[in-house]
Amino acid sequence: MGAEAEERPHGAAVVVDGFGLRGPRGWAFREVSFRAGPGTLVAIEGPSGSGRTCLLLALTGRMKAKEGTAEVGGLPLPKKMAAVRRISALGHVPGVSELDPAFTVAEHLGERAMLQRRFDGSVRTFLRRPSERRAAARARIDEAVAAAGLDLAALPKGERTSVRDLERLEALRLSIALALIGRPRLLAVDDADLKLSDADRAEAWALLRSVADSGTTVVAVCSEAPEDALLITTLDATATAPATEADGADGAGAPDDGDKAGSAGTAGSTDKADKPAGDLTEDTTEEGAADALAETGRA
Template sequence: MRARDLGVKGARGWVFRGVELDVPAGALVAVSGIAGTGRTALLLTLAGRMRPAEGTVAVGGATGLRRIQRVAALGIVPGVTELDPALTVREHLDEALALREGVLGRFRGREARRRRTLERVGLDVAPGTLAEELAPDEAQLLGAALALAGDPALLLLDDVDEGLPAGRQHDLWRRLAGIAAGGVTVIASCHDAAPAEGLATHALPL
């Protein structure tokens, strides 16, 4: 994934500007900054969901919004992609798998695929658990699992340290590093990148 001189401008001026990023497949990138530094806008831009005012983005060989959207997936990004609190883990997974596999997929070992999808992100919760009952880190991992159902090359998650003590933040970063080790580039935003030290391969402070 490569970004060159990337910037997004809003009604009140530049949201972020001059971002440079060059990471290989399987990298784990920690994007850190306080609220208002443009972390969410940057993730959406890297995912092809927001058009930059200047600069370029490429994911693998994909450039341009539509092509990047085909290879990049969003985990939980508040206000953009969120879990439905009234649905269970199983229902969320079934919906994501159905979008990928179609109607016939439900008859072809769906239970095994649910299990593998959760194992891929290291999430161990009962399938009947409601989304509203998940801890913040469990919700982040479920969001990642749903995004990975489409086999993207790039996974982006926002505010991964929100509501978590430092120890659980570190454990979440460890699980994200495990996802990246499978060949998916993972870019996650946070307030403080310290718990990601030794796990994130790249850091981008804003």
């Protein structure tokens, strides 16, 4: 009981100051600054090509920022990228973390549980009897599936349903369940509201909000953020989060375990108006974001 309690996820505070990433043809994003306490729902809003995914991957230690600083769970970026990867997990990120359409739901869940046990398990885990390891893996799968709101019995063929036969919202739930098997402190999801109806979009945000409420910090890329999320934009604009008792009036306080709302987020060049219209060397560009993503294997 005590060992299981220690493994329960607790959200990672995120502190970002002047964060930026530049590719060969320009900045993917820059001058991003915000604070988010553990268990915050953070929405990165902006159009496709504005560097949203690059920011998501940089915050989870998958891409190396070129300027500014950030801390995730007290771990500095980019210095501790490997450590940040260990406490974070990717849900749906096209071209980086995708579901295999030929796999069934059960195959995806079983593979992820096996990899989790093999690469992240403690020595004590390997000393358990095979039956105990299987039971522990099944319990972890059931916990993640329940947290993601994925009703296996409602799928066309239950767990034997192929990914290609899942609706978009069901596939999103599965990708989140796979990420939650590792009990991360930070969950990152790309294109959270892509190709969803209004009703499905509301369900997707309710799901991400419930994950955040359970203690895991959630960072989600979207085209339109919900009002109760901490809004970060990758455009040259300033976004403000709704004021809460945790923020205080000015949102300037450093996050702590009780600060879930965080403070305002900003992104983009702060002196863009002072530059010639044709000068893109210091501004965020779609080409810069594409180049940066290409380095991760995503064209």
